Amino acid sequence: MNVDDRIERRLGYDAGAGVLVDVDAVSPVSHLESPVGRGPALERLLDVLSPAFEGLLPPGIYVHGPKGCGKTAVVSALFDRLATHSGPKRAIQTSTRAVQPTLPGFVYVDARRASTRFRLYHDTLDAVSDDEVPDHGVGTDDLADSLREAVNTGTDVVVAVDHTNEPETPAETTVVEWLHDVSGHVVPVCLGRDPPTEIEWTPDATVAFDRYRRHVLVELLTSRCSTGLGRNALTHDQIREVAEWAAGDAHDALAAITGAAVHAERAGASTIRGLDLDEGIDGVPKPCAALGRVLALSESRRRLLYELVSLAEADRSSVSTATETISSRRTVDLSESTVRRVLYELADAELLDRVTAQRSEGKGRPPSRLVPRFPTLVFRELFDRATRPF
């Protein structure tokens, strides 16, 4: 959270606003410039990257750890900072200074938004070059050529590819191969949840992230709440309660708190009451998919999920009734068969759970109910804000 934002808050732009002052500060999908409580992991990462600071090519690295343990927070923050120290723009160096080795370029790419070869090259090239990169109308190989040229004429590039090997994203080996096809001067850093023994890729080095310990998570949440929520909106005991429930998963904890704040806000409360917190926690399913995965979906799919979570219980008792109701909505312009197919696809991607009913009425295979596996309250709020900007 930067100083300007804090000043703006004090200027009373949102003085009337009660509980939820700044969604981005508490939302599980945004990350701070300076992550809280991951110092040791950051140091280990820097150790492994150290050849880069001597002008050498760093090894290919696999960063792994469970969901919500700070991988994205640390790596994206670190790479953003490193990017400001690197690149060809360093051509002008003060002559009085000792000669520094040229740092490679550092690029952070989210595989959720760059799940194809085309998009991976696109996003990498976009970060490396100053020119506009077209997102349509050019071939993947053309893009590879441009990227190769950019790397060969500039510095080496370290590309961190986040969220590999998720249902919708390519596996590490695939990503590494794609990058290697471009040039040997592109070094992959993959971020995933699977332990190194369970992936096909054999990286040169690995860095492990552990779950947050409870007091560290409490510290993290306290810091986030201090900028995102109104004063004393959440008590220390409540934060401890959430941290306890989340079992070291910062994503789930933040999702619960944001959901609770949204609930309190809608009820016109000035603080987060016990029942708000309960609702917030209820809005985060037990094994919970990352909200970022949902938000990375295409517009039409997000719309579809939005309609789904807005349905009454009865209207989503089966896939067919949900399909029927959703496709009849004016805001949805997909055909019925597409809605149906996409719902099944989302279930297959583990963003929805299919719970088969064991009612014995009727013939044929029993239908199944669709249960969201992502933080519904926060998703609805973010969707509302995104579609109705003011």
Added chain:
DNA sequence: ACCTGGTCCCGGGCTCGGTTTT
């Protein structure tokens, strides 16, 4: 046997840069 739910796959069309023709 019959029925409904669920999976899988592919052709077609859309949008939009780039290229050729006018």
Added chain:
DNA sequence: AAAACCGAGCCCGGGACCAGGT
């Protein structure tokens, strides 16, 4: 210089087929 055309990736629609129940 403008217009027509081409081809890239990606999304949509739908149908063939499989699974699991009475």
